[in-house]
Amino acid sequence: MDGDRQGGLALPVERGQTMSETNRMDGGHPPEEVLELYALGRLEEDRLGPVEEHLLVCEECRQAIEQAEEYARVMRAALEADKREAGVRSDAGFWRRKPVWAASVAVAAGLAFVALAPRVTSPPADVPLNAVRSNVGAAAPADRPLTLHPDRRGLSAPPYRVEIVDAEGKTVFQGTSEGDGERVTVRTNRKFPAGQYWVRFYSSTGELLREFGLRTE
Amino acid sequence: MWISHEESPVNAAGASPSTALSDASRRDPAPSKSEPAADFQEWGALVEEIRQGDQRAMEQLYKIFAKGIRFQLCRQLGLQELDDKVHDIFLIVVQAIQRGDLREPERLMGFVRTVLRRQVATHISKLVHSRRENVAADASLLVSDARQNPEESLLSAQKVQLMREALRGISSRDREILTRFYLLEQPPAQICAEMGLSETQFRLLKSRAKARFGEQGRKRLSNTLRFFLRRSAR
Numbered sequence: 001m002d003g004d005r006q007g008g009l010a011l012p013v014e015r016g017q018t019m020s021e022t023n024r025m026d027g028g029h030p031p032e033e034v035l036e037l038y039a040l041g042r043l044e045e046d047r048l049g050p051v052e053e054h055l056l057v058c059e060e061c062r063q064a065i066e067q068a069e070e071y072a073r074v075m076r077a078a079l080e081a082d083k084r085e086a087g088v089r090s091d092a093g094f095w096r097r098k099p100v101w102a103a104s105v106a107v108a109a110g111l112a113f114v115a116l117a118p119r120v121t122s123p124p125a126d127v128p129l130n131a132v133r134s135n136v137g138a139a140a141p142a143d144r145p146l147t148l149h150p151d152r153r154g155l156s157a158p159p160y161r162v163e164i165v166d167a168e169g170k171t172v173f174q175g176t177s178e179g180d181g182e183r184v185t186v187r188t189n190r191k192f193p194a195g196q197y198w199v200r201f202y203s204s205t206g207e208l209l210r211e212f213g214l215r216t217e
Numbered sequence: 218m219w220i221s222h223e224e225s226p227v228n229a230a231g232a233s234p235s236t237a238l239s240d241a242s243r244r245d246p247a248p249s250k251s252e253p254a255a256d257f258q259e260w261g262a263l264v265e266e267i268r269q270g271d272q273r274a275m276e277q278l279y280k281i282f283a284k285g286i287r288f289q290l291c292r293q294l295g296l297q298e299l300d301d302k303v304h305d306i307f308l309i310v311v312q313a314i315q316r317g318d319l320r321e322p323e324r325l326m327g328f329v330r331t332v333l334r335r336q337v338a339t340h341i342s343k344l345v346h347s348r349r350e351n352v353a354a355d356a357s358l359l360v361s362d363a364r365q366n367p368e369e370s371l372l373s374a375q376k377v378q379l380m381r382e383a384l385r386g387i388s389s390r391d392r393e394i395l396t397r398f399y400l401l402e403q404p405p406a407q408i409c410a411e412m413g414l415s416e417t418q419f420r421l422l423k424s425r426a427k428a429r430f431g432e433q434g435r436k437r438l439s440n441t442l443r444f445f446l447r448r449s450a451r
Binding site for chain 1: 289329333426
């Protein structure tokens with residue numbers, strides 16, 4: 001809109017306002033402020049007449065109205081976007097501004113996790129173990145407790161003492177098999193990082209009966 | 218002045234308004250870019266010529282008001298059947314003038330506005346009635362798609378980005394004032410009272426924000442131009 005329209009003009013008045021009169025025409029055109037209020041649909045009813053009559057015959061003011069509408073639309077969109085962004089920053093800033101809160105909540109969450117860990121951990125993964133020569137071992141997901149189902153054909157009767165060692169031969173798990181007959185399982189209550197392991201079955205007298213390969217990944 | 222007497226001699230051959238309208242529609246209806254309001258005597262002369270059935274006067278009337286009527290109809294009713302509505306209003310105005318219903322020719326602009334408002338009200342009333350009565354007959358109600366096309370959407374997004382960049386350069390107080398006016402739609406008087414501003418300060422603040430937006434646009438345009446000039450120089 002023309003900057004020279006603003007010279008010496010009073011502020012527009014909306015419904016119920018007590019500001020100075022603004023219906024004066026500036027060189028035959030309504031003031032920019034009045035046109036802006038008209039564009040925003042906020043010019044009061046009894047002041048619409050002169051503006052609408054003028055708009056019937058003035059292309060320049062019609063263009064000014066369209067520009068004011070577009071400007072207001074863009075301004076609203078920008079302010080809304082900034083507001084949304086500020087809201088997100090403010091939510092994040094809560095934790096930065098409140099280190100004591102953050103620390104307390106973190107500790108509480110940690111304690112809760114430890115207390116509830118056995119109940120909330122992932123279910124054990126079932127792993128069939130096969131004693132086949134040259135087999136590099138059964139594959140199992142890493143970092144999960146495992147339930148092993150050994151192929152015990154040819155073995156003596158359970159129970160068995162079970163030992164799992166890592167690639168360096170270091171014992172990482174010791175336990176006893178469960179079940180009898182054909183349905184023998186070994187439940188590990190710990191997780192195994194990705195790597196190569198060996199599962200060894202011992203008899204009750206400590207004799208090594210069989211060794212299975214196990215790969216977690 | 219918006220009308221020249223050399224251009225509108227009285228034509229004794231009483232043309233019908235619709236003939237005059239179709240003739241005027243065929244020609245370029247664009248009047249000068251900015252037509253100051255005519256003085257009363259000129260409105261009086263035009264009205265008198267229309268009363269006498271002067272076709273060129275009717276064309277002149279159409280030239281003067283068609284764009285303005287279109288503009289206001291479009292704002293209030295949208296683009297649907299816009300040309301038909303403009304023609305309807307023109308015919309009503311011309312017929313009313315010829316019947317002698319316009320007793321004060323100097324009030325021609327007000328008269329046209331009144332006809333326009335009545336037509337808008339009638340149209341809205343018909344629409345409301347039609348929707349109430351013909352809920353099931355949805356085939357008769359066609360609504361134009363007002364969504365932006367992809368190019369418009371992109372342009373719009375760029376403008377909003379420019380505005381956000383412009384807003385980053387202003388104080389939080391100024392931003393609050395703009396938010397109150399544009400987003401919360403508070404009246405200027407309330408904003409001035411609550412923010413301790415004078416009318417002038419409020420007006421200047423808005424002008425500065427507008428100027429900053431324009432400046433941001435110019436900067437972006439010059440960067441783009443520089444980019445293309447560099448590419449074309451290679």
